[in-house]
């Protein structure tokens with residue numbers, strides 16, 4: 111099958127389809143290929159200048175025991191691997207057997223990392239074929255533990271680190287990355303890793319995990335991704351005092367120093383990879399919005415925690431409307447409580463407000479704000495002139511301009527969740543607090559007293575940080591809840607009946623977005639793209655699934671979800687005049703998207719000399 115439309119015209123004369131690693135293809139190489147029996151016409155090939163052990167030890171080239179005899183001959187690896195050539199299915203059998211012998215999720219994580227470091231094709235095949243199970247290892251929740259233990263389990267480098275030692279050097283340093291084409295970069299400063307707080311340079315596992323899903327779910331090429339940590343220090347005392355910690359041993363840069371550091375990095379990246387999509391990930395709230403606002407109109411970038419979380423949460427609420435026998439237009443009639451007023455909480459609520467305003471059923475943005483009650487760690491953002499409940503969480507810092515919009519003038523400040531629930535009778539409760547257990551039994555039972563089908567979405571990650579468990583949600587609502595969580599839970603048996611859980615995670619959104627940006631070569635990421643992502647995801651479940659409480663396809667169908675999302679986002683990119691790629695004539699957008707997705711399979715490797 112044709113993999114990359116860019117090469118369609120270049121190679122149509124030779125009827126030869128090549129992988130994107132092949133940039134320049136000489137007549138000599140073509141003649142050489144014809145001389146080898148495993149290279150048929152109508153096949154894809156990859157080329158390398160490497161030889162011998164260097165091929166075996168390059169995870170992007172290695173096929174382990176799957177090199178054919180003629181490949182072994184021409185790559186100089188005859189005798190360097192066991193004699194029997196094994197097909198990928200046999201390799202997978204061995205890998206799965208070994209994986210099953212790992213006792214803990216963290217052991218599985220280390221095992222998966224080792225596989226990725228040996229043979230990326232096999233790693234992605236295994237991941238795609240077992241996404242439901244293995245996303246829980248390489249992504250949330252296990253990736254959280256892997257970050258906490260990063261400096262203990264560290265084996266081999268992956269990605270790039272830019273530290274406070276590198277100021278003034280970044281424009282040169284980016285050229286150390288070995289690939290000329292980079293489509294997607296995920297960058298973190300490790301300051302708010304999932305709901306686990308400041309983990310400094312240990313946060314590297316997050317960009318690596320996210321990018322694995324870009325490849326597995328969104329079909330981005332493994333050579334075109336770049337995981338990055340901006341090591342601006344850490345304020346985590348435990349890490350600062352740990353001699354094995356691998357990041358910079360000083361406190362975080364702040365203020366101008368911090369922003370000029372990030373600025374230098376963005377410029378360096380723009381210089382070498384002007385077309386790359388930059389995903390800001392797990393930045394603490396105080397910087398997340400500032401960085402997004404600074405770069406979103408200048409650079410092709412977005413903030414995953416603000417914008418993807420917002421898209422999937424909106425998708426969840428919209429799909430839940432259908433599951434409750436209503437339509438998307440009923441969004442403005444919802445009464446929504448959001449627990450968590452950080453960048454994720456505010457981002458999610460802004461997405462919902464944007465959608466209410468776009469639908470035109472509210473008269474003003476202010477009216478839309480009145481549908482959402484926001485709580486932070488101190489309680490409701492209410493009116494302190496009406497009195498204020500004391501909490502044990504110290505003083506509340508001054509609210510920022512985004513949080514202030516949610517202030518409820520007619521309610522006492524700092525009311526507890528349970529009090530707010532009793533006063534408001536919410537239809538939806540969202541958790542973006544990173545605070546495990548804040549959805550208390552009293553609050554959820556009170557919610558279930560007020561509505562027939564309470565929508566309960568504890569979205570904090572990893573699983574241990576979830577605002578409540580799936581079991582609790584069903585127990586406390588007499589099995590009536592519509593449930594979605596950020597990290598995976600198992601379906602729940604309630605009074606002999608199965609209650610369905612949904613995983614409502616950013617991963618439903620970002621791989622498809624990346625695929626769309628890469629295919630269309632869009633120059634910017636817009637809020638319209640996220641809103642359409644939400645609507646696309648919300649339309650994916652069938653009537654039958656909605657009746658069972660399934661709001662959208664699970665992680666196992668990430669490739670299908672990403673394809674749908676990418677198709678719609680691509681359309682938006684063209685509608686908004688942001689796309690630069692010329693689409694091939696006569697193909698549907700969906701086919702172009704499908705064709706551009708990388709699929710892990712072994713293709714014949716040929717050796718070329720470095721001068722071709």
Ligand SMILES: O=C([O-])CC(=O)C(=O)O
Nearest residue numbers: 250304414415571615616
């Ligand atoms: O990584 C995830 O599972 C979702 C996310 O971005 C976060 O919780 O920060």
Ligand SMILES: [Mg+2]
Nearest residue numbers: 304391392415
């Ligand atoms: Mg995140």
